[in-house]
Amino acid sequence: MPDFAFLWQTLEKLVAGLPLLFQLVSISLAAGFVLAVPVALMRLSPVPPLRWIASSYVFLFRGTPLLVQIFLIYYGLSQFVEIRGSALWPFLRQPYWCAILALTLNTGAYGAEIIRGGIQSVPWGQVEAARVCGMSGLLLLRRIILPIALRQALPAYSSEMILMVKATSLASTITLLELTGIAHKIISETYRAIEVFVVAGAIYLLINFLLTRAMLALEYWLSPHLRDAPAAARAQESAALVH
Amino acid sequence: MNKRLYTLLAAVAALGLSAGVGTDAMAQAKDWKKIKIATEGAYAPWNFTNAAGKLEGFEVDLANDLCKRMKAECEIVAQDWDGIIPSLQAGKYDVIIAGMSITPKRMEVIDFSTPYAVTPAALAVLKSSPLAKIPADKNYDLTKNKAEAEKAIEGLKVALKGKVIGAQVSTTHSNFIEAYFKGTAETRTYKTTEQHDLDITAGRLDGAYASIGYWKPLMGKPEGKDLVMVGPTFTGGIFGTGVGAGLRKTDPELKAKFNEAIGAAAKDGTIKTLAVKWFGFDNTPQ
Amino acid sequence: MGLLSWGDKGWGDELALATLMTLAVASCAFLLGLVFGSLGATAKLSRIRPLVLLADAYTTVLRGIPELLVIYLLFFGGGGALRFVVKMFGYDGYVELNAFTTGVIAIGIVNGAYSTEAIRGAVLAVPKGQIEAAKAYGMPPWTMFRRILAPQVLRYALPSLGNVWQLCLKETALISVTGLVEIMRQSTIGAGSTKQPFTFYACAAVLYLVLTSLSSLGFARAERWADRGVRRS
Numbered sequence: 001m002p003d004f005a006f007l008w009q010t011l012e013k014l015v016a017g018l019p020l021l022f023q024l025v026s027i028s029l030a031a032g033f034v035l036a037v038p039v040a041l042m043r044l045s046p047v048p049p050l051r052w053i054a055s056s057y058v059f060l061f062r063g064t065p066l067l068v069q070i071f072l073i074y075y076g077l078s079q080f081v082e083i084r085g086s087a088l089w090p091f092l093r094q095p096y097w098c099a100i101l102a103l104t105l106n107t108g109a110y111g112a113e114i115i116r117g118g119i120q121s122v123p124w125g126q127v128e129a130a131r132v133c134g135m136s137g138l139l140l141l142r143r144i145i146l147p148i149a150l151r152q153a154l155p156a157y158s159s160e161m162i163l164m165v166k167a168t169s170l171a172s173t174i175t176l177l178e179l180t181g182i183a184h185k186i187i188s189e190t191y192r193a194i195e196v197f198v199v200a201g202a203i204y205l206l207i208n209f210l211l212t213r214a215m216l217a218l219e220y221w222l223s224p225h226l227r228d229a230p231a232a233a234r235a236q237e238s239a240a241l242v243h
Numbered sequence: 244m245n246k247r248l249y250t251l252l253a254a255v256a257a258l259g260l261s262a263g264v265g266t267d268a269m270a271q272a273k274d275w276k277k278i279k280i281a282t283e284g285a286y287a288p289w290n291f292t293n294a295a296g297k298l299e300g301f302e303v304d305l306a307n308d309l310c311k312r313m314k315a316e317c318e319i320v321a322q323d324w325d326g327i328i329p330s331l332q333a334g335k336y337d338v339i340i341a342g343m344s345i346t347p348k349r350m351e352v353i354d355f356s357t358p359y360a361v362t363p364a365a366l367a368v369l370k371s372s373p374l375a376k377i378p379a380d381k382n383y384d385l386t387k388n389k390a391e392a393e394k395a396i397e398g399l400k401v402a403l404k405g406k407v408i409g410a411q412v413s414t415t416h417s418n419f420i421e422a423y424f425k426g427t428a429e430t431r432t433y434k435t436t437e438q439h440d441l442d443i444t445a446g447r448l449d450g451a452y453a454s455i456g457y458w459k460p461l462m463g464k465p466e467g468k469d470l471v472m473v474g475p476t477f478t479g480g481i482f483g484t485g486v487g488a489g490l491r492k493t494d495p496e497l498k499a500k501f502n503e504a505i506g507a508a509a510k511d512g513t514i515k516t517l518a519v520k521w522f523g524f525d526n527t528p529q
Numbered sequence: 530m531g532l533l534s535w536g537d538k539g540w541g542d543e544l545a546l547a548t549l550m551t552l553a554v555a556s557c558a559f560l561l562g563l564v565f566g567s568l569g570a571t572a573k574l575s576r577i578r579p580l581v582l583l584a585d586a587y588t589t590v591l592r593g594i595p596e597l598l599v600i601y602l603l604f605f606g607g608g609g610a611l612r613f614v615v616k617m618f619g620y621d622g623y624v625e626l627n628a629f630t631t632g633v634i635a636i637g638i639v640n641g642a643y644s645t646e647a648i649r650g651a652v653l654a655v656p657k658g659q660i661e662a663a664k665a666y667g668m669p670p671w672t673m674f675r676r677i678l679a680p681q682v683l684r685y686a687l688p689s690l691g692n693v694w695q696l697c698l699k700e701t702a703l704i705s706v707t708g709l710v711e712i713m714r715q716s717t718i719g720a721g722s723t724k725q726p727f728t729f730y731a732c733a734a735v736l737y738l739v740l741t742s743l744s745s746l747g748f749a750r751a752e753r754w755a756d757r758g759v760r761r762s
Contacts, residue, residue: 285718287722291722294537294543295537296543296710296715323706323707326601326605329605330604330605334608334625435717437720437721437722438721441721441726
């Protein structure tokens with residue numbers, strides 16, 4: 001029989017880790033997106049050096065595990081006296097900013113590939129039409145390419161968001177007390193690993209479930225042109241056809 | 244081609260399962276001819292992994308000696324510290340020999356042999372840190388001289404105010420800093436002691452608590468040359484009654500065997516010799 | 530660079546062995562994931578309600594909780610669950626999952642959820658008309674599967690399975706918590722005992738990069754092979 005009193009206590013303690021989890025997810029997703037758009041554009045740029053820089057960045061961060069990236073940034077960089085003396089150190093000194101930096105760079109690389117795919121899926125005709133209308137450069141990008149590309153990229157981007165929620169659990173490896181960090185702490189006091197991890201897992205599942213729903217709603221809201229007309233309008237239409 | 248592919252898949256799956264479902268740990272009906280021992284492998288010189296990938300250290304030597312005395316065949320495995328007690332309970336091995344202090348809290352869930360080492364806890368800081376000025380002090384016993392020890396802690400609190408102090412997670416040291424310095428200093432816990440050392444060197448952490456048996460040998464090596472122990476040291480109370488082998492509560496016969504072996508090894512001076520070899524001083528229970 | 534030399538004084542040979550371990554765990558987990566993925570996709574496409582629900586629950590749960598937790602749960606609870614199962618079959622002895630099997634099963638289960646979607650998508654991508662045509666010919670189901678469905682599913686699923694494999698390789702870094710000495714654990718041991726974290730983690734990053742880039746080359750080849758009969762527009 002499960003010990004419900006213990007499960008409830010665990011839940012109450014774990015919830016204290018949620019604000020940190022949400023901070024890590026939202027800051028790194030936002031910063032990662034800001035990074036991903038220019039990287040995606042650089043990947044498609046006609047200028048070779050820009051393409052190379054962007055491709056190497058994407059290659060490095062998609063080709064290695066996030067855990068390695070976190071440890072390399074947190075423990076690895078601090079090996080060098082030069083970095084410990086630099087202006088960046090006040091940030092790199094704190095596990096919080098190291099986690100955000102690692103998560104941002106990681107999601108930036110994956111996000112760039114998703115957005116690149118979105119941009120490449122923009123129908124050529126639409127770009128041509130816009131050019132005919134006299135749009136070019138940033139205006140073309142802002143009014144035509146990016147809106148269509150981002151709408152296309154949305155489903156893939158929502159999967160990336162879920163991956164990020166899960167990825168924050170790795171922040172516990174550099175002393176941060178988010179959900180998984182607190183779970184470890186409770187286990188170190190009670191030695192009841194399974195129950196604690198089950199409760200923690202359930203919380204992650206709930207967050208991701210809600211996130212998925214929200215993103216589906218956003219997709220629905222952003223694609224009125226793809227939906228069937230409402231029943232009333234359709235009835236009217238067919239009535240008009242009969243007459 | 245598909246048929247062959249599926250046969251291959253089935254074979255691989257079957258192989259994996261049969262290899263994994265070994266008859267481990269308790270399978271050998273409890274005659275204890277074979278004993279599986281867990282250690283951390285990251286707490287030099289108690290137990291650590293060398294560049295050849297082998298486990299080594301005071302406790303590895305001790306475990307081998309005890310096994311010889313018990314006429315048992317022993318296998319020593321490495322297990323991350325934060326899961327070492329849950330894994331014992333889950334039956335992944337039979338004994339923990341990993342610098343684990345005997346505390347009332349742990350006694351609620353597992354059993355312990357008689358202690359084979361006693362080692363006070365000390366605070367280590369960077370030599371270049373302002374905390375290095377905290378004067379060295381004697382050892383305080385939190386059980387025998389509680390009032391005096393707590394007075395010493397009050398003195399430390401003044402020096403540590405607003406600093407960041409660390410310890411390994413799930414240890415007596417992390418319990419100690421949480422119990423006495425929470426609110427005074429920021430406390431952080433690490434998966435291994437090696438990780439808090441990296442953070443002290445990096446300047447993220449102002450100091451960390453671990454046993455003298457860990458600090459002293461480290462400070463004799465190039466990796467630990469920038470560290471220094473400061474202030475009073477502590478034993479007893481929250482630190483428990485020495486370091487012993489951890490066992491499941493359901494295995495009293497095994498505990499008896501270990502107690503007998505540890506008693507014999509203490510009597511003929513083996514433990515003392517090993518302690519001097521690895522720590523440079525005798526930390527056997529007096 | 531003496532640190533990374535071969536032999537008992539350096540960590541080079543240990544890291545090489547650890548790389549092999551990473552490869553072994555990843556390959557076994559990927560194959561196990563394919564088995565779970567095929568079962569999951571079959572269940573999802575079966576139109577049998579309980580099976581569909583079960584498969585949906587499987588993919589939702591496994592894709593919704595962090596891999597690290599799946600590994601921990603299996604590590605601490607796997608042995609108990611296994612003993613429960615073998616007891617139902619009448620075996621009363623003691624069985625336990627070792628670190629390797631725990632890692633393979635944990636990552637296999639997680640990857641199975643991703644493979645399920647990859648395979649399901651590929652099955653749905655096979656034009657319906659071809660199945661209807663095969664049925665009209667009176668082709669028996671097994672032959673239809675072998676001649677019509679399987680080759681095309683393989684072709685459509687390869688690009689996403691390539692991604693699943695890459696995920697699989699990177700997830701093996703997390704099973705270091707079970708004590709299995711793969712790249713990540715070996716680097717952490719090295720970093721801790723030499724206090725040179727950058728050297729070891731950079732080395733780990735390079736080893737993973739080699740593995741991931743070699744395997745993307747491999748998958749690109751496989752895709753070309755699977756596409757060999759297809760005319761390109």
